[in-house]
Amino acid sequence: EAAVTQSPRNKVAVTGGKVTLSCNQTNNHNNMYWYRQDTGHGLRLIHYSYGAGSTEKGDIPDGYKASRPSQENFSLILELATPSQTSVYFCASGVGTGGNTGQLYFGEGSKLTVL
Amino acid sequence: AQSVTQxxxxxxxxxxxxxxxxxxxxYSATPYLFWYVQYPRQGLQLLLKYYSGDPVVQGVNSFEAEFSKSNSSFHLQKASVHWSDSAVYFCALSSTGGYKVVFGSGTRLLVSP
Incomplete structure (x- = not known):
């Protein structure tokens, strides 16, 4: 069954540490996205990608890097984690063209706590 | 720039x-618009989508939405809610190329008995 899988599902990190959130999709979609969800802000776009090797900055990219080494995998990297990055992070995949353009398929989220 | 307000x-x-x-x-061009629902401790699931044509679109679970270009709106409607509809609902917009997808801040719906 096609799916978007995130790991880890829960992570506690220390301030200044490095955190990598991983996402794998079996939908064969070109586009992948990382969002963070915070009360009062909804989902805010951090980075996205429209294919292997590409990454684009979203609306709140500061403090985050992204990596898309293959069609299936898209990682979000926090080189120096800060408490303000405590949040729930969602990965999604989507098609860029055709009948389902813009429709996203979401993973179940990764809860990150930075102490 | 594209944005969504709930x-x-x-x-x-x-x-x-x-x-x-x-x-x-x-959004400066014709948008692709979506409504998603999020149940507790889950990711988002698509309710319905609008690309073009009939401004009223039907979705899952008897939800529908109406697109209005003149009002720049895409309101979600349901004739009769059930307690199981309690969830957070997100409106989203995709650029024409389908690359960048932005979301509103969400509306938490509580259905009281």
């Missing part, structure tokens, strides 16, 4: 009553 953070309705959740968008 003006109501919380909406409470009685079971069996009708529902409207509001969504306003800003």
């Amino acid at each position: 003006p109501d953070a919380r909406v409470t309705v009685s079971e069996g009553a009708s529902l409207q959740l509001r969504c306003k968008y800003s």
Whole structure:
């Protein structure tokens, strides 16, 4: 069954540490996205990608890097984690063209706590 | 730049009553518009989508939405809500190329018995 899988599902990190959130999709979609969800802000776009090797900055990219080494995998990297990055992070995949353009398929989220 | 505004953070309705959740968008071209629902501790699931044509689109679980270009709106509606509709609802907009997808801040719906 096609799916978007995130790991880890829960992570506690220390301030200044490095955190990598991983996402794998079996939908064969070109586009992948990382969002963070915070009360009062909804989902805010951090980075996205429209294919292997590409990454684009979203609306709140500061403090985050992204990596898309293959069609299936898209990682979000926090080189120096800060408490303000405590949040729930969602990965999604989507098609860029055709009948389902813009429709996203979401993973179940990764809860990150930075102490 | 593209943006989505959901003006109501919380909406409470009685079971069996009708529902409207509001969504306003800003985009220079014709947008692709979506409504998603999020149940507790889950990711988002698509309710319905609008690309073009008939401004009223039907979705899952008897939800529908109406696109208005003149009002830059895409409001979600349901004729009779059920307690199981309690969730957070997100409106989203995709650029024409389908690359960048932005979301509103969400509306938490509480259906009271």
